[in-house]
Amino acid sequence: MGDPADQSFATTLTQQLQTRLLGTPLHFFPTIDSTNTYAARLARDGAPEGTAVIADSQSGGKGRLGRSWISPPGVNLYLSVILRPPVPAATVPHLNLLAAVAVADTIVQVCGLTPAIKWPNDVLVGGKKVCGILAEMQTEASALRSVVLGIGVNLNAPLSAFPEELRDKASSLFLSGGRLVDRPAFAADLLTHLEKLYVLWLEQGFRALRPAWEHHAAWMIGTQVTVAAPEGTVVGTVLGLDSDGALLLQEGNSGTSRRLLAGDVTVVGGYTHGVRS
Numbered sequence: 063m064g065d066p067a068d069q070s071f072a073t074t075l076t077q078q079l080q081t082r083l084l085g086t087p088l089h090f091f092p093t094i095d096s097t098n099t100y101a102a103r104l105a106r107d108g109a110p111e112g113t114a115v116i117a118d119s120q121s122g123g124k125g126r127l128g129r130s131w132i133s134p135p136g137v138n139l140y141l142s143v144i145l146r147p148p149v150p151a152a153t154v155p156h157l158n159l160l161a162a163v164a165v166a167d168t169i170v171q172v173c174g175l176t177p178a179i180k181w182p183n184d185v186l187v188g189g190k191k192v193c194g195i196l197a198e199m200q201t202e203a204s205a206l207r208s209v210v211l212g213i214g215v216n217l218n219a220p221l222s223a224f225p226e227e228l229r230d231k232a233s234s235l236f237l238s239g240g241r242l243v244d245r246p247a248f249a250a251d252l253l254t255h256l257e258k259l260y261v262l263w264l265e266q267g268f269r270a271l272r273p274a275w276e277h278h279a280a281w282m283i284g285t286q287v288t289v290a291a292p293e294g295t296v297v298g299t300v301l302g303l304d305s306d307g308a309l310l311l312q313e314g315n316s317g318t319s320r321r322l323l324a325g326d327v328t329v330v331g332g333y334t335h336g337v338r339s
């Protein structure tokens with residue numbers, strides 16, 4: 063049993079949920095190692111699509127590329143949702159882009175701030191990362207069984223929650239917008255946006271999500287970036303997004319265009335979009 067504030071987060075969220083699929087059932091923990099790890103276990107045990115796991119804090123929050131995700135109690139959102147889309151495993155990366163759009167739309171709606179998506183799925187406000195997304199899939203004989211879509215949003219974390227070396231790169235919506243964010247309201251709205259986009263993607267594929275993703279990531283077009291991709295480091299100018307969500311780059315020295323399916327983007331010369339001077 064956690065403290066009463068934890069329980070009221072779960073109770074209020076349950077009362078505010080307006081979804082048909084996502085968030086039912088909802089597992090809430092005052093603290094857990096990682097909501098993604100727990101959700102993956104539930105998925106292996108046959109939990110239905112839509113099952114959500116939320117924790118008030120994580121002791122082993124997982125980030126992309128083996129990094130950790132700072133997960134202090136009482137301030138942020140740590141959410142994992144089990145999905146069972148009847149699609150080929152190769153299209154699972156679309157869910158990262160889908161989740162980034164859902165988070166960006168929720169930030170606009172609940173906080174009135176202007177988020178920016180950095181390919182593939184970082185959500186920034188004022189030039190600093192406020193959200194990370196980690197989609198992990200389970201396959202069986204190369205068939206997709208389930209996906210755990212993990213989303214961490216820094217809602218009300220104070221500056222002291224971030225180690226010194228992250229303070230110029232990461233922030234919270236509270237620090238960026240100056241107002242505390244209602245955690246259950248944000249979580250309920252995010253699940254609504256996620257569900258709407260997920261249904262759209264199932265029915266119409268990635269092309270239906272692309273305009274919304276491009277809207278939030280429009281700042282990237284023409285920007286010089288370095289991408290740490292699995293195939294090596296690529297430096298170039300962003301041309302746009304391919305029809306399947308791949309990043310299209312014009313390579314610096316050769317002028318040839320490149321398609322990247324995964325990677326970590328750094329803006330050459332630093333990120334300036336939406337940064338207050």
Ligand code: BTN
Nearest residue numbers: 096098124125126194195212214
């Ligand atoms: C990233 O590195 O940007 C991805 C971070 C993903 C963090 C979330 S918090 C909820 C879920 N549980 C985890 O352990 N990780 C994801």
